[in-house]
């Protein structure tokens with residue numbers, strides 16, 4: 001299974017990605033987590049990415065695409081993966097298509113978590129307190145929502161035209177949301193439940 005998990009910042013993508021990937025025995029690949037690991041290790045990639053992340057902007061496509069290309073070529077991702085936070089731009093969609101075509105693979109489902117805008121900002125402000133992420137200040141949070149609406153929300157239509165979009169209500173308890181995701185994926189024959 002090759003699954004993409006989408007949703008605005010604060011929709012709970014990271015949490016759900018780990019639960020779903022574990023259930024399906026595939027790696028959860030989070031571009032945000034990979035960038036953050038590089039930032040804390042002080043790698044050249046981290047240095048490059050950090051200024052965009054701190055401002056709530058997207059890291060340039062060339063940088064992000066190259067990173068994903070390397071990651072999905074690793075052995076553990078050969079049989080499938082769940083992408084959390086990628087693709088985020090139309091150009092990234094095309095790049096992912098090219099990467100998968102090279103091995104004759106394709107995306108099986110795009111799960112879109114839907115959430116209430118105000119609730120999401122509250123969740124992120126709470127996360128700012130508990131995790132202390134540099135990009136969780138109120139101004140940056142609002143900017144990230146705008147960037148998502150402009151650059152990433154259009155992907156729902158792109159994948160919708162391919163019949164791949166599965167919208168899931170992202171509000172409620174973590175377990176409830178996971179069950180909803182398993183239910184839609186089960187209809188795609190993943191054996192999630």
Ligand code: AMP
Pocket residue numbers: 009031032033035052053054056057058059060064084085086087088089092135144
């Ligand atoms: P996330 O943890 O998914 O919220 O990502 C945190 C930050 O990493 C984003 O605000 C971007 O700056 C950067 N980032 C993560 N994924 C991507 C991507 N696919 N394209 C560009 N930037 C990304």
